[in-house]
Amino acid sequence: MTLAALPRWFWPAGAALFALLYGIYYLGVFHPPFPPTVKETGDYFLLQGGAHRLLHDGVYPGNQFYPLPALLLARSVGLLGEPAGYLLWSGLSLGSLVAMTVWGSLQGPARPTALPRLGNGLLAILAVLAAHFGLHWDFRAHNVNLIALLLFWLALLAGPQRPGWAGFWLAASGALKLYALVLLPWILWRRFDRWVLVTLGWLLLFFVLCPLLVLGPDAAWRLTLDWLRQTLAMSDPAVEAKFVATLATLRSLLAALTGRELVDPALTLPLWLCRGLLVAAVAWALWRLARRETAPGARLLGEGAVLGLLPLAFSPVAQPHHAAAFLLPTLWLAQRLPLARLAQWLPVAGLLLVLVVAPYLSYLGPGPLHRGLMLYLGSLLLTLAVGLMAGVKLAQDDGGVAASRPSVQ
Numbered sequence: 001m002t003l004a005a006l007p008r009w010f011w012p013a014g015a016a017l018f019a020l021l022y023g024i025y026y027l028g029v030f031h032p033p034f035p036p037t038v039k040e041t042g043d044y045f046l047l048q049g050g051a052h053r054l055l056h057d058g059v060y061p062g063n064q065f066y067p068l069p070a071l072l073l074a075r076s077v078g079l080l081g082e083p084a085g086y087l088l089w090s091g092l093s094l095g096s097l098v099a100m101t102v103w104g105s106l107q108g109p110a111r112p113t114a115l116p117r118l119g120n121g122l123l124a125i126l127a128v129l130a131a132h133f134g135l136h137w138d139f140r141a142h143n144v145n146l147i148a149l150l151l152f153w154l155a156l157l158a159g160p161q162r163p164g165w166a167g168f169w170l171a172a173s174g175a176l177k178l179y180a181l182v183l184l185p186w187i188l189w190r191r192f193d194r195w196v197l198v199t200l201g202w203l204l205l206f207f208v209l210c211p212l213l214v215l216g217p218d219a220a221w222r223l224t225l226d227w228l229r230q231t232l233a234m235s236d237p238a239v240e241a242k243f244v245a246t247l248a249t250l251r252s253l254l255a256a257l258t259g260r261e262l263v264d265p266a267l268t269l270p271l272w273l274c275r276g277l278l279v280a281a282v283a284w285a286l287w288r289l290a291r292r293e294t295a296p297g298a299r300l301l302g303e304g305a306v307l308g309l310l311p312l313a314f315s316p317v318a319q320p321h322h323a324a325a326f327l328l329p330t331l332w333l334a335q336r337l338p339l340a341r342l343a344q345w346l347p348v349a350g351l352l353l354v355l356v357v358a359p360y361l362s363y364l365g366p367g368p369l370h371r372g373l374m375l376y377l378g379s380l381l382l383t384l385a386v387g388l389m390a391g392v393k394l395a396q397d398d399g400g401v402a403a404s405r406p407s408v409q
Contacts, residue, residue: 011121012105018125019101023094026139035083042142044089047074058219060226063244065234065317068227069175069206070144072214086142093139096150097327101128103153104331123337127330130355133374134323145324148177149308153328155183156304159297160192167198174199175206179311179325186286186307234316237263246371249318250274253372256365278313278380282306285387292391305329306386309379320371329382330355336392344392348385355382 028034050061051071066074077085104124128135138145151173158166173180181203188196211220233239240251241262254270255262285306293299305328312318312325333348340348355378362370 012102015105015121015124016098016102019098019128020094022128022135023097023139026136027090027094027142028140035086042140043144044074044086044142047071047144048078048085051075051078054223055215058223060223060230062230065227065231067175067178067207068211068215068220068224070177072210073176090142093142093144093146096146097128097135099150100153100327100331101125104335107331107335119338120335123334124331126352126356127327127334130330130334130352131324131326132356133359133378134321134326136359137319137321138324141321143321144176145321148173148180149324149327151176152180152183152304152308155180156301157297159300160187160190160195163192163194163198166195167200168202170195170199171202171206174203179308179315179322182307182311183304186303237267240316243317245317245319247318247368248320248322248371248375249316250313250372250376251316252368253376256369256372274376275313278310278376278383281380281383281387282310285383285390288387288390294391301328302332302386302390305332306383309383312375312379318375320375323375323378326355326378326382329386333382333385333389336389340389340392344388348389351381351385 024030046064047066047070050064050066051074053059053061054068054071055075061071074089077089079085080088101124104127105121107120134145137143151169155166155169155173158169160166170180170183174184184196184199187199207224208220211224214220215223234243237251240247240249251262251267251271254260254267254274255264258267258270260267286303289299289302293302308325308328312322315322330352333352337345337349358374358378365373
């Protein structure tokens with residue numbers, strides 16, 4: 001059988017199989033005992049413990065920053081019992097990666113020949129490997145970043161043409177991880193008013209009505225304030241220094257580079273300069289997308305991809321698994337590689353290959369240095385790459401969102 005004789009679904013199915021095996025491996029399925037027989041330190045069990053303290057002790061858990069809706073959702077999953085709840089949680093993360101990988105494999109040049117279809121599948125796999133640093137941490141930690149990323153991606157795909165769905169997906173993503181709400185000011189700026197209003201309505205439901213119904217008015221108000229105080233307190237470097245986690249914050253990177261303590265005031269200026277550099281890169285990429293990306297869906301996906309990286313430089317609790325957000329820009333970039341000019345293709349392909357290799361170079365420096373460089377430099381370079389590739393047209397001419405939709409400015 002020749003390549004041309006293979007059905008069209010063969011290569012997307014191959015990409016899906018790769019994503020499935022990748023996720024299964026890093027979830028620890030091949031490393032017994034699986035499911036775990038004791039409660040480990042993974043975030044699934046951390047969320048379950050936090051939800052128990054919230055509901056039974058009336059206390060917001062220490063050393064956590066999950067919004068109340070995320071804790072209540074985790075408790076709902078935990079009611080299934082173990083290992084059913086654990087398997088459902090893991091399955092949602094696994095399904096999120098498979099869904100986004102299949103979508104990526106369907107977005108490249110759609111010529112009716114076998115080789116481009118093979119290339120699209122391989123490029124989707126390349127995108128997954130380029131996001132490996134955050135993805136494998138997220139699976140190993142049994143965290144919720146991939147689930148939140150899927151919801152964020154669904155919001156971008158629905159877009160202003162389907163504001164009801166877009167608002168629901170964006171609010172649901174923000175209820176799990178606040179990072180997703182970085183998109184809200186941008187869609188307000190772009191005057192997607194119905195999308196904004198629907199999102200705010202769902203946020204009201206998730207953050208106000210659900211805690212009120214489950215916890216009661218007094219407890220909901222008190223625990224929400226406790227969550228806000230605990231979250232805002234992390235802006236204090238002394239609190240960040242005591243945080244029990246594998247940090248990959250920009251402050252920890254600068255401390256490792258300079259040999260200073262996290263609490264050293266001398267880090268404040270370079271910290272804000274580095275943050276300003278990423279903000280400038282995001283602004284440049286958004287400007288390029290606005291000027292050169294004529295397909296509204298492709299533009300919105302590119303905007304979401306770079307805006308989703310912005311919180312990584314500002315979060316005082318940034319950890320390696322937050323780099324799962326790399327997957328959206330790596331997929332967006334990989335789709336465009338076959339049609340890019342050489343001046344675009346070389347640096348972007350080089351960046352993706354470097355991101356594939358870089359997670360394995362941790363022995364070259366101390367942990368905080370390697371993790372911080374991966375998170376910050378990865379975010380900065382991916383943002384610049386998206387700006388560079390703005391305007392490269394896919395055959396679908398709309399980056400995965402139906403080209404038949406009317407243009408939205």
